[in-house]
Amino acid sequence: MSKLRVGTTSLAGCFGCHMSFLDMDERIVGLLEHIEFTRSPINDIKHCEPCDIGLIEGGLCNADNVHVLQEFRENCKILIAVGACAINGGVPAMRNHFTLKQCLEEAFIDGIGVDNPHIPNDVEIPLLLSKVHPIHEVVKVDYYLPGCPPPADAFVKILTDLLEGREPSLPNEMLHYD
Amino acid sequence: MSNKTITIDDIEVPFEEGQTIMDAALAAEIYIPHLCHKPGLSPHGSCKLCTVDVDGRAVSACTLPAAEGQRIDNNTPALNEVRKTITQMLFIEGNHLCPSCEKSGDCTLQAMAYHLGMLDGHFPQFYPQRELDASHPTLVLDRDRCILCELCVRASREYDGKDVFAISGRNTNRQLIVNSATGRLADSDIETDDMAAHICPVGAILIKDHGYEIPIGRRTFDLHSVAESDLGEIKLSNVRHHDE
Numbered sequence: 001m002s003k004l005r006v007g008t009t010s011l012a013g014c015f016g017c018h019m020s021f022l023d024m025d026e027r028i029v030g031l032l033e034h035i036e037f038t039r040s041p042i043n044d045i046k047h048c049e050p051c052d053i054g055l056i057e058g059g060l061c062n063a064d065n066v067h068v069l070q071e072f073r074e075n076c077k078i079l080i081a082v083g084a085c086a087i088n089g090g091v092p093a094m095r096n097h098f099t100l101k102q103c104l105e106e107a108f109i110d111g112i113g114v115d116n117p118h119i120p121n122d123v124e125i126p127l128l129l130s131k132v133h134p135i136h137e138v139v140k141v142d143y144y145l146p147g148c149p150p151p152a153d154a155f156v157k158i159l160t161d162l163l164e165g166r167e168p169s170l171p172n173e174m175l176h177y178d
Numbered sequence: 179m180s181n182k183t184i185t186i187d188d189i190e191v192p193f194e195e196g197q198t199i200m201d202a203a204l205a206a207e208i209y210i211p212h213l214c215h216k217p218g219l220s221p222h223g224s225c226k227l228c229t230v231d232v233d234g235r236a237v238s239a240c241t242l243p244a245a246e247g248q249r250i251d252n253n254t255p256a257l258n259e260v261r262k263t264i265t266q267m268l269f270i271e272g273n274h275l276c277p278s279c280e281k282s283g284d285c286t287l288q289a290m291a292y293h294l295g296m297l298d299g300h301f302p303q304f305y306p307q308r309e310l311d312a313s314h315p316t317l318v319l320d321r322d323r324c325i326l327c328e329l330c331v332r333a334s335r336e337y338d339g340k341d342v343f344a345i346s347g348r349n350t351n352r353q354l355i356v357n358s359a360t361g362r363l364a365d366s367d368i369e370t371d372d373m374a375a376h377i378c379p380v381g382a383i384l385i386k387d388h389g390y391e392i393p394i395g396r397r398t399f400d401l402h403s404v405a406e407s408d409l410g411e412i413k414l415s416n417v418r419h420h421d422e
């Protein structure tokens with residue numbers, strides 16, 4: 001049987017979900033008998049290819065996030081929202097209390113210890129969205145893996161369920177938002 | 179002992195005249211989900227988590243008096259689905275970013291969401307802008323997380339004999355207000371030992387400086403489901419005393 005192809009990415013997240021994924025330790029060896037990674041920070045491949053499962057960490061805070069998310073949706077048969085930020089914006093969404101202008105001024109002009117105060121405007125820098133959004137507001141999400149981050153066991157469980165052709169589920173005690 | 183009974187999910191439950199369906203269920207250790215109800219305070223009927231089917235009609239168990247012969251559906255997939263939708267609306271109408279909330283693990287709204295298997299907010303987030311009041315030396319009022327259950331309003335009035343809180347405004351502009359000349363908590367009559375300071379089921383009224391004494395992962399609802407905790411074993415557990 002050919003391997004399931006899995007892509008992963010971190011949008012407006014902290015890479016904590018990816019770290020937690022790797023927390024499965026040696027179980028990843030067994031998993032790699034059955035899956036292979038396409039685009040992922042784990043192998044540093046930076047372009048999307050058609051794949052079976054996409055794991056999305058992080059919400060949407062800039063135009064590039066939206067672009068990457070849409071690319072994943074187009075390429076993945078199954079898209080999984082991983083972690084609090086992908087699901088409801090998470091900690092980055094705390095900036096939604098303020099205007100974008102206030103955030104930029106605090107970070108780059110008025111903040112403590114700012115040297116050479118100016119708001120970065122290089123064309124290479126993706127434009128920020130005025131608010132941070134969860135990913136299901138932009139694309140269809142097939143499954144959710146809550147947690148900040150979801151524990152390694154939850155990653156193992158959802159991937160094993162999918163590999164074995166079961167509808168993914170979590171035991172009640174594994175459902176956590178923190 | 180009264181010999182009048184109602185039937186909840188095919189279990190016969192005795193009740194006394196004057197008891198609500200919720201009172202009778204709690205006395206019989208049957209869990210009907212609820213957020214705005216706390217035994218001892220007058221029922222409020224606002225959260226609708228306790229919606230049950232009585233002889234085919236949807237009603238609030240915390241406000242409807244029990245009456246001889248009622249046949250009640252409570253723990254059904256259809257009702258729990260409706261309750262999940264209500265819980266999702268409570269989440270998206272406020273700013274519930276659990277990883278940054280010190281109530282996480284001790285929060286009844288979050289525990290309800292776990293109990294109902296809620297995975298996402300489903301609806302577009304409101305991300306409302308609400309005022310934070312950190313004026314009080316020992317308490318903080320974070321309206322972002324207030325679900326307008328009025329438990330603090332009733333606890334202040336009915337138990338503390340004060341009148342510190344009220345709800346004002348309509349629709350999405352409804353918010354918790356503080357009864358003081360300035361509208362600030364620091365200038366109100368509230369004291370740290372008041373029930374109103376401890377009753378909030380979510381992280382809207384918090385005691386300062388004690389938020390992380392119990393680590394995440396070892397808190398009430400990390401160890402118990404909301405259903406068992408409301409069945410007497412660790413009753414009132416989310417009302418934690420500030421010096422405990």
Ligand code: SF4
Pocket residue numbers: 273274275276277279280281282283285286287288323380381382
């Ligand atoms: S009040 Fe409860 S549901 Fe809201 S952020 Fe805090 S822990 Fe989460």
Ligand code: SF4
Pocket residue numbers: 323324325326327328329330331354377378379380382383
């Ligand atoms: S502050 Fe807490 S107790 Fe008071 S109405 Fe809001 S959620 Fe309910």
Ligand code: FES
Pocket residue numbers: 211212213214215222223224225226227228229238239240241
């Ligand atoms: S508990 Fe009955 S409406 Fe809230």
